[in-house]
Amino acid sequence: MNNWFSESTLNDTVRSSFKYKALIHESQSDFQRIRIYDTYSLGRLLVLDDSAMISDKDEFIYHEVITHIPILVQEQTKNVLIIGGGDGGAIRELVKYKSIKSIELVEIDSAVVDISREFFPHVASGLNDQRVKIHYTDGVEFINNCEKKYDLIIVDSTDPIGPAVGLYEKKFYEVCREHLNENGIFMAQTETPLFDEYSISSIYDKLNETFPIVETICAPMLIYPGVYWTFSFCSLTEGITSFKENKLCEYGEFSSKLKWHNLDWHKSCFKLSNLFSASIDYKSSL
């Protein structure tokens, strides 16, 4: 198919394809091939190697889910660590909270950050905030050598193949837990159970063995094969709906401009259908 970008499931039996007007950027970084397409239905689409990463059409779903859900239920979110997420989308949401004092981003590939600033300025807009510090290094290596603790750790990573495999291992989850403050929260994207090529139940088993509270959130990611995506909320103490007044106050200042997240949706997004709870073998104690 000419002028179509296609991504398939790992076993190549299901494909999602998006027609594009033009390939507007192509380069090879030290780590991956980077392409940006100007598509008809998604706006700009960022592709790393052969995987769609973000599009104008749906990036806000991912970024609003992975940030506002943990922040709203945490009394104090002073410092945040993001592993991956070089596009800056999660940071754009985080900097809306004035009470956050420090945001560290660990991105292995500086080219992703540069490309996002140039081609997705509305996604990268928070990267220049003075509270943000970027470490260009491997996420697993960073956390293993880190001496600080964080209130919130967000894993905004690619699929559990290739360089990101280490971000789905139990050892990594345990090290992250050790680097959380007393009321810490760990958030991660955790694939789809609909075409379960990455054994999502084993990911959730590891999370449940590591964190006392684990909730699965479902939201659609149009550009990922399977679309119906999961995110995991893992907490040492807080439930997923224990909204904190001070945070609701900050949230109220910008919430009318959010494109996906609202409090009603937040309160319901972790109520799973039988299909999801069976796939995930859901054991949360909440």
Added chain:
Amino acid sequence: MNNWFSESTLNDTVRSSFKYKALIHESQSDFQRIRIYDTYSLGRLLVLDDSAMISDKDEFIYHEVITHIPILVQEQTKNVLIIGGGDGGAIRELVKYKSIKSIELVEIDSAVVDISREFFPHVASGLNDQRVKIHYTDGVEFINNCEKKYDLIIVDSTDPIGPAVGLYEKKFYEVCREHLNENGIFMAQTETPLFDEYSISSIYDKLNETFPIVETICAPMLIYPGVYWTFSFCSLTEGITSFKENKLCEYGEFSSKLKWHNLDWHKSCFKLSNLFSASIDYKSSL
């Protein structure tokens, strides 16, 4: 692409493709071309003209949503009318309730019923129930000439193009409302707002002008382009979560075997994200 079935959005800029092992049936009825593929990821896939209708992998999502939601909140569901749905999937769910006395199915194409009985016996399994009567005729014509009233009317139709256009018109919704009993409920599949080619907001405007209570339910349909699908619950009196004890009692006898629907999911499935509520211009009075 050899051995791939592809369906695209109306403007052909987004495609979903499924690889198949074999085309196991192909025929031309009086109304449409009928094909069945044996796919790698979805099991059997029924295609009418060029549109995917049902697959083994996800048919239960659609059929459980469109039936259990209205039935559980209605004190008495004695007689049900289904327009479309010749595969029998909605009926399979309805016959689980012994309190339902009569189910009429209006399907324009008898070939769809025959094909479903042969190739999707687990979907068609309820069609032989003695409470079921099938009318092989046009849905709009049937309701316009019908003298009965129903407790529940379900529209299990194709997209609002071609023969199904009439099932999305305000006049049709009004006639359906006139054919509902006092506490009647109208359920329909109502497309996706993600690739909004059918002006979903105009569909919801018409529903809101016709029914006092309108709720939008979101659930994924893997085989439809866009995946994140909506269903509408339109009621004359009942709220979407006003569960009735007698119905919960019946439901309890089989609910552990359902693959999608559960009461927690039911209570949350109509809590829309900002994206959906903005697209749908949601005006429900509930």
